[in-house]
Amino acid sequence: MRYLNSVRVTQKAGTTMSEQSIETAPRAARKLGAVILGLASFLTAMLAAFVLPSVNSGPNQIPVGISGSIQVVGPLQETLGGDEWDVSHYASVDSLVSAIRERSVMGGLIITADGVDIYTASAGGPMAASAVTALGNTIAAKLHKQAAAHDLVAYPKDDPRGAGLSAAALPMILGGILPAVLLCRLFPGYQSLRIRMAGVLLFSLLAGAAITAVLQFGTGSLAGSYGLSALGLSLGMAALSVTLIGLEGVLGFAGLGLGGALMMLLGNPLSGLATGPHWLPDGWVTLGQMLPPGATGSVLRATAFFDGTGAGTPALVLAAWVVFGLLLVFITDRRGRWSRGTISAEASRPAHSVGNLA
Known part of the structure; x- marks a missing residue:
């Protein structure tokens, strides 16, 4: 009897497993289709974001x-x-x-x-x-x-075509995205928000000073005040990093990916570092200058070549992004503390009930 019962149990379990595999097959197919469609859409959007500004660029007001x-x-x-x-x-x-x-x-x-x-x-x-x-x-x-x-205002003699400034766009953007991603992975949870914030701020100051030193003293691509240029570049990377950490705290990994994709797909081609903002299509100029990469490029161009003239507006844009990121971080912290307090209160209720019964 025990043998027959074990056989029946085994058969029943085998039937359940086969039914589960049959049920999950369509679900896996749908998931695979969604992933493929998402990747194809992402690549198409990336191509459009990089190609369209170049194809439609020209004198614009x-x-x-x-x-x-x-x-x-x-x-x-x-x-x-x-x-x-x-x-x-x-x-x-x-x-x-x-x-x-x-x-x-x-x-x-x-x-x-x-x-x-x-x-x-x-x-x-x-x-x-x-x-x-x-x-x-x-x-x-x-x-x-x-x-x-x-x-009247030319690039330095060591870099007369401004190649160094143009090439700085990608390292500048990655300098804002990579530390946010790495710190969010290494220090997860709202309890580590202060560690992440301290990390991105320190990294922004260090990386801004290092990249500016390479561009000004290594390649000779920048002139003007080294300190102001370094602070402007640091502010730009901090605007990126703080915003991404805030998005990750509110939306999770999806927020981190969305923010990074936005800065790479729109911020990079619309930054105007290589051409100047007046060479982009109408409407895209404003959008590019409202994103951190474009605003950082404008601050860097102003401090390096025009004694800071024109740096005020893009600096305010970067400061607004920092404030926006800090607001998201504050929301994440409040939500985490509220959730922890709720869980602690629910966990303490059975103990009180047992004490009352005693």
Whole structure:
């Protein structure tokens, strides 16, 4: 009888296991299909995010100044009044040069009887500077005049094309994502929030100082104040890391992945580090400058080449991201403490009940 019972139990267990395997097969197929579809969508989105800005890039409301006689400047302003240029008239050469140095305009044309003088600031945006130069040469050819180009704010001699600044985009973004991912894995739970926050802040300061030192003293890609540039870069990486830690605390691993993908897929191609913000498609310029990579690039460009002029707005954007991340961290901490208090209260109830019964 025991043998028969054991056989029946074995048969019943075998039937249950086969039924479970049959039931989980469609579920596994659906899960596999969802993973494949998600990966394909992710790669497609990544391709679109990186390719579309390049394909659709070009002059986009580039602010340019013009100085000269009203007989020449008037018709020229009407001709250039389109989507590519934002033309302003300046009464004198000095006022136009000051506007370029103060980043009110990306470049300027001074049209005189002797020729056309082209003033640019290539460190503010090499593609925009090239476009202004091409525009000046075209106008000089139409007027049958000679053109002379003057670069008021150029890249350092050791890196005249700004290759180092362009290449800094990816390390800068990874410098904000990797420490957040690593610290969240090594120190999980809301009890370790302070450790994670201290870690990302210390890393941001150290990495910002190190990367800026390489770019300024190693490759000669940056000029200006080393301290201000290092602080700006550190603020940018802290804005990324603190936000990602906050997203991980509120949404879990999905929040960490979502935040990292957003910064990589949108923040990197829309940062404008290589081209300057005025070379991106309309609307994407604003979005790129509102994300930490684009704001960090603008701060770094301002501190390194323009004595800090124009660094205020992007610095405020980065500070807002830090505050947003801290708010998420605070919510995570409050929620964790509330959950722990609830569990402790529920765990203590049976003990009180037993004591009352006794």
